[in-house]
Amino acid sequence: MIDRFKTVRATAWLGALFGASIAVTANEPTPEQVEFFENKIRPVLAQHCYKCHSTQSKKLKSELYLDNRERALQGGESGPSIIPGKADSSLLYRAVLYKEESLEMPPTRKLPDAVIADFKQWIDMGAPWPKSNEPQVAEKQGIDFEKYRKEHWSLKPIQNPAPPEVRNGTWPRNPIDQFVLARLEDAGMKPSPEADRRALIRRAYFDLVGLPPTPEEVAAFVAGDSSWDQVIEELLAIPQYGERWARHWMDVARYSDGLGGFLDNRGLPNAWQYRDFVVNAFNDDVPFDQFVRWQIAGELTPNAPLSARAGTGFFAVGPTYNGDGGDAEATAAARAETLSDRVDTFSRAFLGLTVACARCHDHKFDPVSIKDYYAIAGVFNNTSIADKPLVTEEVVTAYNEHQNKIKNFDNQIKQLNDKVKKEKREITDEEKKQRDDWTSERDSLRKSAPPKYATAHGLRENGSNNMHVAIRGDLRKKGEEVPRRFLEVISRDKSFSKDSGLLQLAESVVARGNPLTSRVLVNRIWQWHFGRAIVRTPSNFGVIGEKPTHPLLLDWLATNFMDNGWSIKDLHRLIMKSATYRMSSRHIAANFDRDGDNRLIWRMNPRRVEVESWRDSLLAATGELDLKLGGAPTNEILNSPRRSVYATISRNGDRISSDPFFRLFDFPAPRSTSAKRTTSTVPQQYLFIMNSPFFQKRAGALTKRLAREGETNEARINRAYQLLFNRPPSTGERDTGLAFLSQANTEAVWNQYAQALLGSEEFRYIE
Structure with missing residues (x-):
């Protein structure tokens, strides 16, 4: 009777949960929100709720339908209970939490913690539910595939359009520029001028290897001692390129060093082999x-x-x-x-x-x-x-045979010892000699044993x-x-x-006839170079995803990519040698008024570097960065000099426990594939810069480096600006620094000055 009462109460409460509440948000859900609902919420409703709360229910409970948006909005026998944006105050979340005896849904068992976390996230984001959500039964054949093949842009065959004619024939450096300039000219706009050489080399280094150039490398490029093409080739040839671009792909692959299923905190000790596989694949093109x-x-x-x-x-x-x-x-x-x-x-x-x-x-x-x-x-x-095994079968066989010999001797020794013990007697001299011989041979085999071969998950x-x-x-x-x-x-x-x-x-x-794969990849590469993609929903080329801003350019790039052997390094060369890539990020008021979101690509987008590149650049500027390649991950990345790509990343059930430092600066949660990173600005980020031991240690290391490399305060200030910003300080910046340091020319004051420079916005941005 008590259980029945609890179920009735819980069902009534669930009617309240969806009452007036899934009047989710005033605006249409975003594509990402729709994906979340369809992937994380609807399947749970279907599995655990439709039996009692759907058009297919044999006996509808609480007059509540959960398989239809309009009926769900009407609710059941109780009032509203979802408060969009406030999961902790919503009865739906309280019900699935199983914290109140009379309010537990589903009534038979608690949902896994990861699923409960999904419901919390869904409500906190405004409980988005797409308007058109009538469930379709499996047997229904209502999709006109041929219509989509003919009409939806991403499912049409990839074309190979000729680069368009442009009025300003002197600006384009390659066909990319003709596609971009044609759109700008049609809109009555002009592209931004070329960036200066300091900005260009800094952009190239961060884009390709995720690290700043040295002052010496900047000086050589500015002086004309090295060409733009040489810079690109040198960066594509060093192993740091693979580390940088592997991390991009690892976002897509939702890389983690742990399983992270329902309440499953087990690690994946060899996950790093996949990471190194990706690094090597990019380096080897x-x-x-x-x-x-x-x-x-x-x-x-x-x-x-x-x-x-x-x-x-x-x-x-x-x-x-x-x-x-x-x-x-x-x-x-x-x-x-x-x-x-x-x-x-x-x-x-x-x-x-x-x-x-x-x-x-x-x-x-x-x-x-x-x-x-x-x-x-x-x-x-x-x-x-x-x-x-990442070795040949012969190596595996030899290793196993060697280990079996060791195990055989272990078994023989154990059997002899067990026999003597069972018979309750002393070991005989002959038996002791036999055991000693076996022990000697076993120990010899252990010393000569080959190391365990590498394996990958x-x-x-x-x-x-x-x-x-x-x-x-x-x-x-x-x-x-x-x-x-x-x-x-x-x-x-x-x-x-x-x-x-x-x-x-x-x-x-x-397959060459698949219209999606090459389009998707060149779009991702474009985004990782420009900060924004041609299709701004990089993992959704479907109907509710965004359409390409430059569809002809996208198809030309996709065709060129396949024709050139699917080479990503060749795609880098093509993009980076274009006038489009070399534009400055200068603000032009007339262009901004017409295209404030830069959809027509009239300038380079100024970008904040990702947290990994920022941290690595801090270590590079202070002279602490360890460029060792590959191997097992580092658990405490803030206490390590290694590159951030080698940090341990984990997902544990309903919480993401990759390093809090990473999460603070917009590192993506590895529970699902990530198409693009957000860029947030929150007070905690600046508190980290001001107060964290990590940042204070970097300031101290920079102070020591400047002391080694400069005789006077002015020389050290100049060196600091070259190391951090790849430019000399302005007169005002130099005078401000000298005035600050003149208060007390001590290491503590220098540390404060160094920390201010390292924490500046300019150090974190590329133009």
């Missing part, structure tokens, strides 16, 4: 189509090197969920979440589509059916995480089965069987028949 194959299919790719075994770490270092309790429901829910992560990361990273939004129903906006979701999920359902094939559509997202409730295949809108329902389907999936992604 592995063609991007091959890079994709190795990350999806690894060593299944024909003629793949041993290092490719680390490639499927792209999936293996992502969240892997385990059922809390081991019962069938928890196990199925955990597997469903793991597959959702695989499909979501795969589709957004490589295709720019949100396929995981079709997990419970056909996609609301894009030509992605629920069958598409389970066709791709079926591929990943035939895999499991495994440790892959990756995917292993373990089947070739298809999946069934999961009714309401519950894998235990099977609907129609779906053959493994690629997206129907691209592949036209051609199924996979070989093994798990990983290799066929990889080949489908990089």
